[in-house]
Amino acid sequence: MWRSDNSAGLRVLLVTRISGLEQDLRSRQLPGIELVRTKIDEDTAQVIDQAEVVVADPALVAPHLHRAANLKWLQSTYAGVNSLFQDSSRRDYQLTRIKGVFGPLMAEYVLAHILARERHLLQLARQQQARQWKRTTYRQLSELTLGILGVGDIGSTVARAVVALGMTVWGLRTRSESIPGIKRVFAPAQLSEFLVGPDYLVNVLPSTPDTRGLLSGATLNRCRPSAIFINIGRGDIIDEASLVRAMDKSWISGAVLDVFPDEPLPEDSPLWSISGVTITPHVAALSLPGPIAEVFLANLVRYQAGEPLLHQVLWERGY
């Protein structure tokens, strides 16, 4: 149980909307820790000045960061921490993020949508409603190439999953060394060579000044006309008008979009109703409480022992 022991107590402030995370943390045996769950906003503003350690959803804590006079370590509950860069210029604390947790979920999302399209699942559901027995041929995964924009922790996990099922993988990444299982690795400057190959293109890049708008304008004109763009990274890699235009001009044949510059996706967005576009409400990798608690607790042991923390965000890199 968490103890409220003022002599040995390390106060940990929890600012989150992830259901079950508080219960999960409280159910673990952690002596010398006082866990304080804040009600969003009012409470956070009042108690954050005393907090040395904060576990928080980035967007929820960002507006209060300037008041956190004693902050030494902030454990993000998400992989993406860009709101902490946008809403605050503070760099005088250790920021750690979630890593190693979302990759398998992202891989499942990518496979779900590739297989649903290849196997015509929506069409078959309509045929079933009409009691219609009608076959459509399809491609084997071994015929298909997936291009991954951003082959880090998550991208590598997506790559391993689809390679295990016979797909070919191309990757685009800053560091150009080869990666086992990935057939071709491209540097960012080779973007236009990279885009010509894949049948499916998945973005898992974080949002940084280098990635924002990377696919905007006429960039997708380089893709195969049959290509499908899957976005599970950040919504700002392409602006909405550019994406609508790419579909309109048949530069690509479809898109599966889980992230958007503005979320929830506004009801008047044209994306909702473009044929070939699938919209999902930022669910590719939900923050499930168990794995997040485990990342935090592994870091807490290190923090108390004065050891380097896992998954530290490098301010100059932006993730």
Added chain:
Amino acid sequence: MWRSDNSAGLRVLLVTRISGLEQDLRSRQLPGIELVRTKIDEDTAQVIDQAEVVVADPALVAPHLHRAANLKWLQSTYAGVNSLFQDSSRRDYQLTRIKGVFGPLMAEYVLAHILARERHLLQLARQQQARQWKRTTYRQLSELTLGILGVGDIGSTVARAVVALGMTVWGLRTRSESIPGIKRVFAPAQLSEFLVGPDYLVNVLPSTPDTRGLLSGATLNRCRPSAIFINIGRGDIIDEASLVRAMDKSWISGAVLDVFPDEPLPEDSPLWSISGVTITPHVAALSLPGPIAEVFLANLVRYQAGEPLLHQVLWERGY
């Protein structure tokens, strides 16, 4: 090119509805072979008596088998050859089937339908039509167990694919030795112990006297109420009334059915409209021409050299 050379000619009769198979075979360099493609039924009846080697869809050739006085070898274009057992008692020829080709396609089908259900793809498609942004949580594949009825060539390939994505696999098979990656292997006599565990249950068993009706009656009553039954083996493992009853009594929560005792599934079947039941028109693993041609040609080389053929059906075993 195929030659019509009477001195060295080996006549190969092709009886198939698989589009592209004839073209694929004719495009390969094979001296000393005369390929005869029959129009179904009339032609087959007239020329089959001269044929030594036949490449055929089992159901198409079965009615003509009694006329094939010179038949030495029949290469089935399918994995399942039960129609040759049902419609003919002939056992005086070598029967070979397709193997190693359908496993990856079956694995893709199983994954497509598991992921579509776990990730609520049909519900999300309806929400998109209504421009509705609404999240539903889901399970990770690593939390789920797949039970495979029949861990042969195809079942093992399905197992490898889902294990690579973190699922746990239980298997039911005649031979009880353990299989790498499969957590528990059950003998047929342990069926009722096997059924209690899996979240998804997939049948890939061939149709034999031992498997027909194996899941009929109240057998599925042993399953978890949340279990989903996927049938990509043969439709006669459970009769329709038993399956309708299992859904009605909530012994299982859903079914994904690709094979049926009677195909196409009759328009008046109650299965079409049961909530939780997915019907697909026997498409889990379509017979794509390239891989079938390759199996036949590997066997043709062996046949001409007098060597044992690959993937021979054992009459006493039934597959």
